[in-house]
Amino acid sequence: MPRTKIDLPYHVDHLSILDAEGNLDESLEPQISDDVLNRLYSGMLLGRRFDERLLNLQRQGRIGTFPPISGQEAAQLGAVATLRDTDWMVPAFRETAAEIWRGRTLESVILSNNGYSEGAQTSEKSHTLPVSIPVGSQMLHAVGIGWSIRYRKKDDVAMTFFGDGATSEGDFHEAANFAGVFQVPVIFICQNNQWAISLPRSKQTRSQTLAQKALAYGFPGIQVDGNDVLAVYAAAAEAVERARKGEGPTLIECVTYRISVHTTADDPKRYRSEEEVENWRQRDPLTRFQKYLVDKGLVNDSKIDALEKEVTEKIQAAVDNAEKQMKQFGDPLDMFDHLYADIPPHLAEQKEYLSKVLSTGNEE
Amino acid sequence: MAKLTMVQALNLALRQEMEKDDRVVLLGEDVGRDGGVFRVTDGLIDQFGEERVLDTPLAEAGIVGMSIGMAVYGLRPVCEIQFSGFSYEAFHQIENHAARMRWRSQGGFSVPMVLRTPYSAGVRALEHHSESREAYYAHTPGLKMVIPSGPRMARALLVSAIRDPDPVIFYESKALYRAFREEVPEEEETFSIGKSQIVREGKDVTLISYGTMMRPALEAARILKEKDGVEAEVIDLLTLSPLDDSLFTESVRKTGRAVIVHEAPRSYGPGAEILSKLVDRSFYYLEAPVARVTGFDVVTPLFSRENYYIPGVDRILLETRRTLKTH
Numbered sequence: 228m229p230r231t232k233i234d235l236p237y238h239v240d241h242l243s244i245l246d247a248e249g250n251l252d253e254s255l256e257p258q259i260s261d262d263v264l265n266r267l268y269s270g271m272l273l274g275r276r277f278d279e280r281l282l283n284l285q286r287q288g289r290i291g292t293f294p295p296i297s298g299q300e301a302a303q304l305g306a307v308a309t310l311r312d313t314d315w316m317v318p319a320f321r322e323t324a325a326e327i328w329r330g331r332t333l334e335s336v337i338l339s340n341n342g343y344s345e346g347a348q349t350s351e352k353s354h355t356l357p358v359s360i361p362v363g364s365q366m367l368h369a370v371g372i373g374w375s376i377r378y379r380k381k382d383d384v385a386m387t388f389f390g391d392g393a394t395s396e397g398d399f400h401e402a403a404n405f406a407g408v409f410q411v412p413v414i415f416i417c418q419n420n421q422w423a424i425s426l427p428r429s430k431q432t433r434s435q436t437l438a439q440k441a442l443a444y445g446f447p448g449i450q451v452d453g454n455d456v457l458a459v460y461a462a463a464a465e466a467v468e469r470a471r472k473g474e475g476p477t478l479i480e481c482v483t484y485r486i487s488v489h490t491t492a493d494d495p496k497r498y499r500s501e502e503e504v505e506n507w508r509q510r511d512p513l514t515r516f517q518k519y520l521v522d523k524g525l526v527n528d529s530k531i532d533a534l535e536k537e538v539t540e541k542i543q544a545a546v547d548n549a550e551k552q553m554k555q556f557g558d559p560l561d562m563f564d565h566l567y568a569d570i571p572p573h574l575a576e577q578k579e580y581l582s583k584v585l586s587t588g589n590e591e
Numbered sequence: 592m593a594k595l596t597m598v599q600a601l602n603l604a605l606r607q608e609m610e611k612d613d614r615v616v617l618l619g620e621d622v623g624r625d626g627g628v629f630r631v632t633d634g635l636i637d638q639f640g641e642e643r644v645l646d647t648p649l650a651e652a653g654i655v656g657m658s659i660g661m662a663v664y665g666l667r668p669v670c671e672i673q674f675s676g677f678s679y680e681a682f683h684q685i686e687n688h689a690a691r692m693r694w695r696s697q698g699g700f701s702v703p704m705v706l707r708t709p710y711s712a713g714v715r716a717l718e719h720h721s722e723s724r725e726a727y728y729a730h731t732p733g734l735k736m737v738i739p740s741g742p743r744m745a746r747a748l749l750v751s752a753i754r755d756p757d758p759v760i761f762y763e764s765k766a767l768y769r770a771f772r773e774e775v776p777e778e779e780e781t782f783s784i785g786k787s788q789i790v791r792e793g794k795d796v797t798l799i800s801y802g803t804m805m806r807p808a809l810e811a812a813r814i815l816k817e818k819d820g821v822e823a824e825v826i827d828l829l830t831l832s833p834l835d836d837s838l839f840t841e842s843v844r845k846t847g848r849a850v851i852v853h854e855a856p857r858s859y860g861p862g863a864e865i866l867s868k869l870v871d872r873s874f875y876y877l878e879a880p881v882a883r884v885t886g887f888d889v890v891t892p893l894f895s896r897e898n899y900y901i902p903g904v905d906r907i908l909l910e911t912r913r914t915l916k917t918h
Contacts (some may be wrong), residue, residue, distance in 0.1 A: 317660075349699030356663065357696045361687045370689065371660020371668075378616070378642065378666070385660075398684075401653035408648055455606060566696045566733050568701065568756035571785060571833035 235354050236394070237442045239452045242456040247510040249518030257319035257461040258279050259308075261525055263303055267308055267456055269534055271300040274324030276538050277333060278487070280546070281340065285491045289550075293340040294321045295458065298417055298454070298486030303388070303513035304328055306479070310386060310469045314378075317369040317387040320358040321485075325388070329355040333545035338552060341405025346555045362423075363389055363396030366415065373411030384412040384470040386463075392423025393482045394437050403478070407444035412470035414439070414463060415478040418453065425498035441478035453481025454512040457519070464514065484510070559585065592774040597767050599776045600742035601631045601707075603894040605669065607779065609639055615753060619647035619654055619671030628673055629709060629768055651680035654738040655706065657690050662704040667753055675710040675762060676719035680842040682727070689758040690733030705752045705759045710738075711854055712901055713766035715894040720765075721803075722891050723855040728760040729832040729864075735784055735834040738762040740805035747782035755784055765848065787835040789842070793822035796915055797842040799865055800852040801828040804902060808852050811907040821915060832862055838867065840872045842901065846879035850911045852902055857885040863910040879917035882910040 244255045259267075278297045284290045296303070303325035307316060316322075316329050318414055328351055338346025339358075347357045359365035369387035376383045393399055394417065406413050417437050419426045434440060441448030449466075451458040459481055459487070466477035484507035488495055495504075520526045526534075561568060563578040595603065617632055623646035626633030635643040647654050649670055658668040672678045678685070685706065693701045712721035729736040735757055739745035745763065752759040766870045789806070791812050800808040805827050810825040824842050828834070843849045849869055851862040862883040869881055884902040892900050 315664075344694075344697055347695055348697035351699055353699070356700065357692075361683060363721070364656065364683060364687055367656025367684065368660035368663060370653075370655040371662075372664045373660070374657065375661050375666050376663035396658065398652055401648075401650040401656065404648055404650065405653045405657055411646075496647045544722075565696075567693070567833075573834075574835055 228372065237556060238426045239436055239439045239442070239448055239450060242458045242462055243463060245455045245515050245519055246513060249515040249522070251519060251522070253292055255461065257457055259457075259460060263308060264422075264520060264525055267304055267414065268516060268526065269348050269538070270304045270324060270328050271456070271516065272534060273327065273512055273538050273541070274300040274304070276535075277323070277327075277336075277542055279360040280542050281492065282487070284337070284546070288338070290300035290337060290341040292490050292492050294490045295487035296323050297514065298484050298507065299420055300324050301459055301516065302416070302418045302453035302481035302483045305456040306386060306414070306463045306481070308460055309463040311380075314383045315369065315372050316355045317365050317385060318332045318356065319362070319388050319393065320360050320366060322388045326355060326358075329353065331355065333542060334552065336548060337549035338556065341549075341553065343553060344561070345552070356360065363393035363398045365382040365389070366393075366402035367405065369396055369413050369519065370409070370411055373406070373413040373476070376411055376412055380568040382471045382587070384414060384467050386414040386416060388416045390423060391417065391419040391421065391428050391431050391437060392426065393417075394440060395431055401439065403581040404445040405475040407446050410473070412473070413476040414466045414470060417474065417478065417480045418429070418483055419480050420483050422485055422489070422495070424493060427499075436480060438478055438480035446476045446478070448478040448480065450482060454484030454510050454515070456516050469546055481501040483512075485539070508540060554572055570582060592776050594771045594772040595742050595775045596772050597739075597742040597763065598769060598916065600629050600746040600773070601749055601763065602633060602635070603775065604746045604753070605635060606638065607634065608750060608753045609643060614667040616643045617665055617669050617671070618647050618658065619910070620647060620649055620673050622646060622671050625673060626628070626766065629765070631707070631763070634673065650686050651677050651917070655681035655684040655689065658704045658706070659684060659692065659702050662702040662758075663692065663700045665845050667703055668731060669705045669707060670751060672706060673709040674720050675708040675724060676722050678706070678708055685728070685758075685760070686731055690731050693757070694733060701756055702758045703756050706747075707761045707763060708769070710762040710767040711764045711766050712805065712891055712897045715899065716765075717894065721894075723853070723886065723899060725762055725831055727853055727859055729834075729861060732903065733758070734761045734832065735828050737784055738764070738778045738802040739829060740764070740767065740802050740827055740853045741771070743775050743780070744782060746775050747749045747780045748784065748829065750779070751781045751784050754781070754859070759784065762802060763903055767801045767806070770806070781856060784830070785830050785833045785835055787826055787828045787830070787838045789824060789838055790827045790867055791823065791825040793824035793846070795821045796823050796848040796850060797826065797839060797846045797847055797890065798823050798824070798852060798911065799839050801831065801855070804852045804854055807902065807904045807907055810904045811911060814904070814908060815911060818913075819912070823911065834864065834868070836868045836872065840868070843869055843873045844876040847876055848875075848882060848914050850882045850907065852884045852907055853899055855885050856888045857877050857883060858888050860885055881915045882909045
């Protein structure tokens with residue numbers, strides 16, 4: 228009865244294909260069509276520029292608090308670009324670029340961030356759940372969806388997003404554990420952006436990587452350079468393929484950085500240095516991908532200029548349209564709708580009451 | 592018609608709905624091989640297989656969160672939380688997501704799930720195995736809260752809950768699981784969620800209750816008739832949210848007196864809401880202050896003392912007689 232070493236056949240890879248300067252490891256280059264590469268670039272550019280515009284709108288008091296995504300475009304889009312329309316996406320709240328990729332309109336993002344529930348109107352067919360703000364709680368929904376996909380004998384997958392902070396939540400443990408036990412087709416995308424508001428990744432967990440947490444639940448975890456869209460895509464494509472074949476879940480830790488504030492109500496100067504932020508700016512996902520595309524001959528200066536103009540116009544049109552819609556939306560009586568399939572008597576009564584109060588007020 | 596216990600009647604509802612609709616799946620701790628610790632899901636894994644009766648890992652938030660995903664996908668999950676005292680481990684999933692998904696997506700997604708869980712004291716159990724905390728769920732917008740009081744209604748309401756397009760918290764009284772049998776028809780029977788029922792007609796006082804407390808309430812009504820010559824009308828609420836106030840409003844307008852009976856703690860309990868509705872709608876018909884016979888505002892005592900906590904026939908009689916004496 229000796230004390231013996233249990234030989235665990237586990238390891239964690241780190242994947243990087245396009246380095247910070249845009250140098251390519253050709254042996255690892257994923258096969259992505261020119262069309263998808265172009266869409267990825269315009270999606271990342273749109274995500275960045277829209278983020279910048281939203282920040283301006285917020286500072287001008289034209290929208291409320293929102294969580295910027297700048298710096299995390301590759302982690303989001305590299306992942307969702309591997310999905311089909313019939314696959315499911317279960318977001319947290321900092322995946323705006325990915326939501327737009329999945330079909331969400333810019334107008335709806337502006338409306339939601341300015342307090343209009345109309346902005347969250349989702350179609351069941353979108354297979355994309357609305358944002359989930361309580362940290363870590365949404366991953367279990369992806370597990371339930373993944374289980375249902377298998378129950379219906381489909382080869383779709385569910386992809387769920389969360390941050391480094393969410394890995395400390397109990398629901399992360401429960402979701403990963405259930406996913407492992409039931410071998411569901413779920414891809415866990417951890418956007419490790421280094422900061423959970425003011426708490427650095429180093430204080431979130433003593434684990435060397437977040438990817439290794441998957442191993443305890445009996446499925447693979449991989450760490451990728453989350454600012455390298457090719458690496459994110461390659462890892463996600465592999466995980467999606469495994470899931471489609473019935474080989475179960477995967478956790479992908481995308482090492483990235485939240486260049487901007489946690490939300491517009493946050494002041495990062497209180498907890499991190501400008502030097503650190505600057506260091507990460509040098510590892511920008513957009514510029515290195517741009518260099519890759521230039522090297523491939525897919526874009527050039529004039530094409531980039533044209534794309535910038537197109538994106539700016541698209542955003543402006545969305546802002547104009549959303550501000551127009553805000554004038555029509557916001558009927559207070561709508562707050563009673565969509566709580567239940569059919570409005571129950573007590574809610575109908577409260578709605579009627581508010582309606583009367585409002586109309587009397589108007590008459591006076 | 593077979594005479595069934597509530598456990599058997601609930602089992603019948605689950606079996607028949609699973610036979611009719613392959614969207615119905617069960618999940619929870621020990622619901623498969625073991626048939627549930629109270630045996631409500633007994634035999635279902637043999638009939639429907641592990642594919643539709645899932646023994647889950649021991650994690651309440653996991654069970655509820657997974658059910659939400661299943662329901663969003665288009666299934667009709669019925670999950671079991673082994674004791675309602677453990678449902679708080681999943682409260683954030685219930686409150687933040689099950690209750691809100693329809694609203695959050697503005698009608699895009701819905702969560703047609705049922706959360707079954709045993710509640711109530713009286714079975715000599717450990718701490719956390721005896722609470723009545725229906726107010727938490729009845730207080731939460733977006734949920735429905737159902738509590739049957741006997742086998743036949745339990746079966747009918749569970750069928751309705753499974754078919755309901757919204758999330759339903761379904762409290763099952765442990766004390767009533769095997770307390771008595773009722774005739775339960777084999778053929779389909781449903782009962783509308785959001786409807787209460789008059790179970791005994793009377794003209795002198797209205798007793799309003801639900802769940803476990805229906806038996807002592809009815810027993811008190813019988814004694815009042817026999818010993819006091821008082822005709823008590825007894826109303827079984829059945830659904831706490833959305834609350835049907837039509838029958839008790841009408842009844843109290845007739846009797847002028849009301850006694851509300853529940854096992855849940857008194858303060859902010861369901862009785863407070865019912866009383867407030869009576870004041871709103873029947874104030875000028877009241878001939879006496881409305882009485883509440885409830886649990887006390889304490890942690891449900893361990894079982895050597897639980898009978899002092901549970902509102903029994905004696906306390907119901909005491910308060911009802913006091914109400915009847917007031918002019």
